Amino acid sequence: GSGADPGAAGTSSASASASAGGGAKEVTVFAAASLTGTFTELGKSFESAHPGTTVKFNFGSSATLAQQIVQGAPADVFAAASPATMKTVTDASLAASPTTFVRNRLQIAVPADNPAKVDELKDLTDSKVKVALCAEQVPCGAAAVKALDAAGLKVTPVTLEQDVKATLTKVELGEVDAALVYRTDVIASAGKVKGIEFPEAGKAINDYPIATLAKAPAGDLAKQFVDLVLSQQGKDVLTKAGFDGP
Amino acid sequence: MSPSPPNQPGRPEQVESPGSRRGSGRRSAGGREVAGRLPWMLVVPALAGLVFLVLPLAGLLIRAPWSTLPQRLAAPHVLEALRLSLVCASVATAVCLLLGVPLAWLLARVSFPGRRLVRALVTVPLVLPPVVGGVALLLVLGRRGLVGQWLEASFGITLPFTTAGVIMAEAFVAMPFLVISVEGALRGADQRFEEAAATLGASRWTVFCRVTLPMVMPGVVAGAVLCWARALGEFGATITFAGNFPGTTRTMPLAVYLALETEPEAAIVLSLVLLVVSVVILASLRDRWVSAS
Amino acid sequence: MSPSPPNQPGRPEQVESPGSRRGSGRRSAGGREVAGRLPWMLVVPALAGLVFLVLPLAGLLIRAPWSTLPQRLAAPHVLEALRLSLVCASVATAVCLLLGVPLAWLLARVSFPGRRLVRALVTVPLVLPPVVGGVALLLVLGRRGLVGQWLEASFGITLPFTTAGVIMAEAFVAMPFLVISVEGALRGADQRFEEAAATLGASRWTVFCRVTLPMVMPGVVAGAVLCWARALGEFGATITFAGNFPGTTRTMPLAVYLALETEPEAAIVLSLVLLVVSVVILASLRDRWVSAS
Amino acid sequence: MGERAVSLHAHLVVVRPAFTLDLTLEVAPGEVVALLGPNGAGKTTALRALAGLTPLSGGQIVLRGRPLHTLPADSRPIGMVFQDYLLFPHLSALDNVAFGPRCQGVSKAESRRAAAALLERVGLAGRAAAKPRQLSGGQAQRVALARALAVRPELLLLDEPLAALDAHTRLEVRSQLRRHLADFDGATVLVTHDPLDAMVLADRLIVIENGAVVQQGAPAEVARRPRTDYVARLVGLNLYRGVAGGAGVKVGELLLHTYEELDGPVFVAFPPAAVALYRTRPDGSPRNVWQARVEGVERHGDNVRVHLDGPISAFADITPAALADLDLTPGEPVWASVKAVETHAYPA
Amino acid sequence: MGERAVSLHAHLVVVRPAFTLDLTLEVAPGEVVALLGPNGAGKTTALRALAGLTPLSGGQIVLRGRPLHTLPADSRPIGMVFQDYLLFPHLSALDNVAFGPRCQGVSKAESRRAAAALLERVGLAGRAAAKPRQLSGGQAQRVALARALAVRPELLLLDEPLAALDAHTRLEVRSQLRRHLADFDGATVLVTHDPLDAMVLADRLIVIENGAVVQQGAPAEVARRPRTDYVARLVGLNLYRGVAGGAGVKVGELLLHTYEELDGPVFVAFPPAAVALYRTRPDGSPRNVWQARVEGVERHGDNVRVHLDGPISAFADITPAALADLDLTPGEPVWASVKAVETHAYPA
């Protein structure tokens, strides 16, 4: 059943402030690594809004997190970077009704000096332009395929990276001339790469679902954290990092 | 010279008799029996260690999708990745042997100023998280790297995104295993045999090839096994430095990692394939090496 | 006994004279000089190997954000992660020594049916991509795992997502390095010293502790170094099995991974910290061990 | 009492691809038996089998009525000195010697005290702290000896224990060894190549060749009546196998007149010093005269040893002066003679 | 020609914390010099210094006019037999012997042929394929000898080359060694503890104690006129230092009458066999008579060696029959006498 047991009601002042009662003063959030910055910030404001409560984050690849949850990890909230990984958890009946809380859209990332003079998607088909894409198995790769399909372009990348950060690193170091990455990543790179919008990006939007987990030990706190993410405050933090609203 | 000796001289013919007098027969006291009881203080932890290492394998085996296994194995990209993995790990090991064994020798046999520091620096790639190792390689050997720039300008060689890059990355990550292993073996070896070789006119190079190396062969084999296995399982530095493209740079660990993102069962199958192949190779090769030396 | 000997008997007083007659003085022929020229066939590849291992470090150093370094280092979570890394790697190494050295002994000294297989199985965690290793550990020791279920029910012990879990994951990944290294050293050691100990009444356990172990100490040290370094740099199995919680399971490599997500410079700083600390520790410890043995 | 008369009773069978040891050893309490034999005869193998280091292919070992061959090496009450010492390289001389007592449960302080006393006895008190690699060959061997004695064994096995010792030390260690053996009335089996050591130290010699006993007995007896070429050379005699009849002993073509008158197959032995050499056929009292050929000449102590070929091959020891007089060079013919009274015949 | 007269001229200085070697060696072409000395005297150290394995702290080595001490070990034209053989454990006996020629650039086939011939010479043709651990001690030593000879060295260094050999092999290997040395007229430095080996093999003995030469000379000369206790024991003599005057030689309290009449500090030596023992004071011809105390008794060959204490300590060799007659037990007083004609005095 759900972890919140009213019988074990807190004895200290801390429990009073934990509005949901129960002994839980901790909420454990499993979140995709790409949410590291934003969720850490949201966690801090959650903790100040609920004194005595701590938010424990476990950041990692969405797939790993899903795997851990299926294997019985004591998580309260799961925020995934793709619906597919969330599905692993819902399929195991460990979470119900995930909500999409943000979307992320692709941009063309090029090194700050843009050596290959890329300025639209079509330029990536030039065989002299070294392109890095995410592997199809990871969300940004799936999105890239969708976008390129939508544009009817065939790109031969030199590499299919395991995640978007690795792809971005290749651009930052100038190893490739262009890559398709999320807008959030371009913003996070703080000017080391230049982002170029392209219209087909709209056809390959990636949804980030969030859900409380069925066996969450800190059930009510978990709900409150999800609420915070979905609130205007959450939206502000996420948009500032480059995410689109749902 | 008295003709009457005080003792009866023993005759060869007498030799057999006392044994048979006692009727002992040919009761065999085999090697095992004589060698002494096995100490449980060693056997118990050894078995615990073995269980600890092997049990997780059981988990994988149970979880493996046995019914769909044949199809999954037949997929061409599996064999491709496997072949690439084996080739790259083997070539990387060869490179490591070529450079690492001399380095180990230098550390163990030649005293020069700064040896302590050099010995510690050799462990650098060991401790560096592999992804950072990959980044470091890019910073040096990448298109805009310190050396890479020059390599590309002078020879038109680019290492990232090539199979050579995979080998570089694997060698970088795996070489310390070889060096440290071999250095340990060299330090444990009796140097007086090398002295004996020198008195026979053997130069230090000949001594190294014909005396030192054969004598520390078990250590070199152990080091090469570690090196090969580490190279075979290498993921972070490889994907960071060499990228991931089927046929040229996608080794098994990369395939496994990506499979894990979408279908964990496939990842387990791939891992098991890697496992079985490498265990078989090691079991056959290592036994020959180990007994040959 | 003729009083006139054919040869003039040498007198001790005569001994010094010929040396001084030739006026040789005390020209020193030091050890280095006598030991023979260094063979370039060894020195050149050794230096190439060294450069290959160390050069990427230069890349990192150049790229490091030196200006903001002090603040970044002062951040509390850096020290926390560093402490956790060092503690976990050390405890894991201790566990590996405790279980792995006996296992190596079993493989090197006791012949039992199936030894070849066992020897090959020991390499399993080496070849398994670490992330899969983590999954395997979860499958066995997780809350729903084969053994984990029972551990939780009987003793209330859950390993995943705890510091103990980190140690488990690191030990699992690092132990083969120790076992194979030590086995190599044991095979290289002269077993007749163990026989000599047995004739002095030493049980196999005593022989192991007082003769075998001290004699293969260089190999054990080398193995422990490999093991510790591998544990220190371990990422995949740790994040999968133990998760990534600050203070309990977020070791330096995990912190580096997260830093890469947000600010790559911070990742380099963290890596350098890890590097410097471990190199310093190894340089100081290993020299003591190496010279003590 | 009958059981006590034999402290060690061993029948050792070790089968190797190209070599078989089959040896019966009986050693009384306090007795010292020396194993002699040419290189590769199986002496070390026999000691190793007694110690439990080489498994027996057959036979048994009984020490003081208890079977030993069923025990592992570490449970046998033995002390062994190895031919190449095998000192533990990581332990000091003192700790090497203290190793055995420590294994027997003696306290650290006590066993070090005992070890120091033993090192003192072998004259190495000053080198107690040295590591084996800092010891000279003879010092290492003495430490090995002390180490074996430190366990107060019931059966002491010594493989060339005195070979690397200098004259002075050898004398001392030898007498200490005897004294120590007298202390605990255990059995001792000793391998040595030095005939003098064997004669002096051992109560009984067992000569093995090719893994089998060829002769045994008291040292003086073996020295007087060698039964194989090896033993004859060991004790410095010329030895022949022949058939004795009324006229003398027929050795090959030659008829030798001997001191003893026997019948049937016999051995004939005489010392090289008993052989006199002449340029021309002598006609004096010696009844054994034959023409030989000089095979070689070498110095032997103050004398010269001449190797002779001919109807029988023999060694002759002559003085350098005689050599100069005779002006012998290899290949030359020479007349040799031995007085009958100096030859010694005994049944083969 | 003057230069050729000395093949090896070496002044070896090796300084260790607790030991200093300071030794001058001159060896003529074809000459064999034996280094003798008690354990730890520095014999191995001297050989290692000659070979270039232990660095010199001072001095120099000149071989055939060329400086050797500036060369590394592998460039010195030497062959060395080590006290503990140091055969390469991974190579067969044959390949061990072929190792040196291979290093000198001889073809594989040729060097194996040469090695096989050498193994044949040391009597080990049958064990060519055996690994060192499958060899007996003596076999290993012979392989080590063959290995050192195989490089056809100009300077041969032998550390106890015959110690592990049985009587027969020793005899053969010894003469082969001499023959081989004659072949290439190189210098040979040999360490041995066996006085007989030293006497027979060496042209000259150099006795070192504590790193310094205490006596050198031809074997017979050294044997006749020992100058230290060590040498005296080596050659089996009683040796005393005394002051000679008109009346005889004053050794401590005792006045000894000697054959030679000298003046000033002298050595006096006489063999143990020259000492006669009596229960009561004898009055016969021997002019040296003193009362001694029996310290110990040990067998010595066929005889018995009695250790005597008293004004001088001495060994006396008597027959077992005499021992029984005298009924000597340790601690008892006894009269000892030596004929003046059997004592030998020479300047100290």
Ligand SMILES: Nc1ncnc2c1ncn2[C@@H]1O[C@H](COP(=O)(O)OP(=O)(O)OP(=O)(O)O)[C@@H](O)[C@H]1O
């Ligand atoms: N590596 C070393 N370090 C320190 N001292 C040493 C070392 N090797 C030898 N010694 C010491 O130097 C002295 C001379 O040793 P060396 O081996 O030359 O003697 P040796 O004459 O060969 O004796 P032996 O007849 O016993 O072989 C000895 O006291 C020995 O203990």
Ligand SMILES: Nc1ncnc2c1ncn2[C@@H]1O[C@H](COP(=O)(O)OP(=O)(O)OP(=O)(O)O)[C@@H](O)[C@H]1O
């Ligand atoms: N481990 C082994 N494997 C095979 N053969 C061996 C082994 N050890 C010894 N031998 C052989 O067995 C025979 C007997 O060897 P052993 O060592 O007992 O001789 P030994 O009498 O001690 O000779 P030595 O006086 O030379 O030491 C020899 O022919 C030897 O080559």
Ligand SMILES: [Mg+2]
């Ligand atoms: Mg032997």
Ligand SMILES: [Mg+2]
């Ligand atoms: Mg020596």
